[in-house]
Every structure is written in structure tokens, then in C-alpha cells.
Amino acid sequence: xxxxxxxxxxxxxxxxxxxxxxxxxxxxxxxxxxxxxxxxxxxxxxxxxxxxxxxxxxxxxxxxxxxxxxxxxxxxxxxxxxxxxxxxxxxxxxxxxxxxxxxxxxxxxxxxxxxxxxxxxxxxxxxxxxxxxxxxxxxxxxxx
Amino acid sequence: xxxxxxxxxxxxxxxxxxxxxxxxxxxxxxxxxxxxxxxxxxxxxxxxxxxxxxxxxxxxxxxxxxxxxxxxxxxxxxxxxxxxxxxxxxxxxxxxxxxxxxxxxxxxxxxxxxxxxxxxxxxxxxxxxxxxxxxxxxxxxxxx
Numbered sequence: 001x002x003x004x005x006x007x008x009x010x011x012x013x014x015x016x017x018x019x020x021x022x023x024x025x026x027x028x029x030x031x032x033x034x035x036x037x038x039x040x041x042x043x044x045x046x047x048x049x050x051x052x053x054x055x056x057x058x059x060x061x062x063x064x065x066x067x068x069x070x071x072x073x074x075x076x077x078x079x080x081x082x083x084x085x086x087x088x089x090x091x092x093x094x095x096x097x098x099x100x101x102x103x104x105x106x107x108x109x110x111x112x113x114x115x116x117x118x119x120x121x122x123x124x125x126x127x128x129x130x131x132x133x134x135x136x137x138x139x140x141x142x143x144x
Numbered sequence: 145x146x147x148x149x150x151x152x153x154x155x156x157x158x159x160x161x162x163x164x165x166x167x168x169x170x171x172x173x174x175x176x177x178x179x180x181x182x183x184x185x186x187x188x189x190x191x192x193x194x195x196x197x198x199x200x201x202x203x204x205x206x207x208x209x210x211x212x213x214x215x216x217x218x219x220x221x222x223x224x225x226x227x228x229x230x231x232x233x234x235x236x237x238x239x240x241x242x243x244x245x246x247x248x249x250x251x252x253x254x255x256x257x258x259x260x261x262x263x264x265x266x267x268x269x270x271x272x273x274x275x276x277x278x279x280x281x282x283x284x285x286x287x288x
Contacts, residue, residue, distance in 0.1 A: 001170055001232075001236055002188070002282050003171065003173055003185065003186070003188060004189055004222065004282050005152060005187060005190055005192060005220050005221070005222065006221050006222055006223035006278075007221035007223065007269075007271075007284060008149060008152065008218065008219070009218070009221065009269075010218055011217035011218065011219075012217075026147075027145055029147055031287070040286050041147065042147070042287075043147045043148050043149060044146070044147065044148040044189075045148055045150075045188075045189030045190040045283065046190030046284075047276075047284045048149060053217050056217065060245055060246060060267060061245050064214070065213060065214045065215045067213060067215075068213050068215060068216060068217045069209060069211060069212050069213035070209045071201055071204075071209045071210070071211075072216030072217060073154065073155035073156075073197050073200065073216060073264070074152065074153070074154055074155065074218050074266065075155075075204070076149050076151075076152055077149070077153065078149065079150035088145075089145050101205050102204060102205055115205070120217070122217070122218065125204075132191075134150075138148050138150075139150075139189065140150045140190075140191045142186055142191050143186075
């Protein structure tokens with residue numbers, strides 16, 4: 001098994017709303033129209049998909065629950081190049097219909113971060129991390 | 145905002161168990177030892193992290209629940225180069241302590257897929273998708 005996550009798929013309760021949030025609000029590139037059955041986004045590195053929550057659950061197995069608790073136990077992070085971009089991205093997410101859970105702030109490990117949730121309550125961290133530089137294409141460089 | 149997910153972090157209830165599953169079981173590269181406080185994996189594309197669930201929730205806000213429903217509404221996909229690798233990766237995940245939810249099978253959109261959960265119940269799809277070729281480094285190529 002080669003070490004990679006190829007695609008992240010979020011299950012959503014209102015697919016057109018979710019497409020508009022990511023495509024129009026955050027500017028993620030996709031060919032998906034509002035009435036798409038599924039949406040794929042051409043993100044750098046791991047790709048990103050949106051699919052109705054009930055269909056995503058059914059794709060796993062008929063017994064997968066279609067209800068989610070308030071916290072999935074998963075965070076998706078978007079790392080930025082400059083410290084001041086953290087607040088800018090949080091403001092963009094809010095203007096697109098997201099909700100800020102943690103405003104941009106300095107944090108104990110030396111970075112500057114905040115969190116928002118998308119319209120379905122999926123958690124995103126926005127982070128400036130001086131320990132993890134960004135490659136030219138925006139990918140994180142982790143000496144892991 | 146540039147279109148990318150930099151890092152995926154899974155909240156886990158037993159960090160050494162999770163590190164062993166991904167590092168020793170699946171072979172994901174990391175410098176993290178069993179007693180690490182957090183683990184980062186040098187995956188191709190988006191990076192991958194493990195952190196205690198309660199600390200991940202606290203990092204978002206003190207009011208974030210630390211319990212998860214059975215389905216987060218998020219799937220992480222690992223795409224393979226050859227159809228027969230789907231069953232091989234599922235078997236590897238099972239031998240490492242995961243649980244197969246959907247054995248390798250042909251699916252309606254023309255691919256060959258299965259699902260497993262890791263020891264914390266996070267959902268992984270293993271997929272061979274003839275519509276999404278893999279680049280030399282293993283990244284998905286999506287005409288999105």
C-alpha cells in the first residue's frame with residue numbers, strides 16, 4: 001500500500017448548497033453545476049468530493065447510519081502562506097455561509113489558527129504554521 | 145484562498161494503537177514513536193495526522209463534543225493502480241486491526257471498491273477507478 005489519501009468525500013444534506021459554498025464561496029475549481037449528482041473539486045494534492053449523506057452511507061453499507069453527531073472527530077486543514085491570511089480565509093468562509101468557531105489567534109505551538117464549519121457542520125482549520133513550510137504548489141512539507 | 149486541503153487529522157481514542165495501525169500496519173511513513181503526543185505522516189499530497197479525540201475537540205473550542213456518532217459523514221479514499229490491489233489493501237487493513245465493511249466488488253459506476261474502518265471507526269474507501277487515472281506520484285488526476 002502506497003502512503004496516500006487520494007480523495008476526501010464529505011456527505012452533505014443539501015448538495016446544491018454545498019457546491020455553492022465550496023465552488024462559489026471558497027473558489028474551489030470544479031465543473032459541477034448546481035444540479036450535479038456528485039461534485040469533484042480539482043484541489044492540489046488530495047482531491048475533494050461532495051455527495052449526499054444518505055447516498056454516501058449507502059455506498060458503504062445499508063446499515064451505515066445517516067445521522068451525524070455534532071463532531072465527526074475529523075478536521076480538514078487549509079494552511080496558508082502568510083499569518084494574516086488566516087483571518088482572511090475565515091472571513092471568506094463566513095461570507096460564503098460557514099460559521100466561525102474559533103477566530104484567528106496565536107496558539108501554544110507557535111502558529112496562528114482558527115476554525116470554521118461548513119454549512120453541513122464539517123470542521124475546517126485554517127492555519128499558519130511556521131514549522132511546516134509550503135511547497136511552490138501549496139503542498140505542506142512535513143519532515144515526518 | 146488557494147484550493148487545497150493541507151492536512152487531514154483524525155481524532156482517536158487510543159493514540160499508540162492508531163499510530164501502530166497506520167505506521168506498522170499500513171506502512172504510512174512517520175517519525176512518530178508509540179508514545180508520541182501527536183503523529184504526522186508524510187503521505188503524498190495531503191498530509192495525515194493523528195491526535196487524541198478529546199484534545200482535537202478542545203483545540204476547536206471547549207464546547208465541541210468529544211463523542212462521535214457511528215458515521216462521521218466523511219470518507220477517506222485510497223485509490224490503487226490495479227483492480228486486484230483493492231482486495232489486497234482491504235486484507236492488509238484487516239490484518240492490521242481494521243474491519244472490512246464492504247468487500248472488494250465491482251460497483252455501478254464502473255469501478256472496483258471496498259470499505260474498511262480503522263480501529264477508531266473512521267471510514268476508508270479502497271478504490272480502483274478507471275475514470276480517474278493516477279499520476280506517477282500516485283496523486284489522482286481529476287478533470288474537475
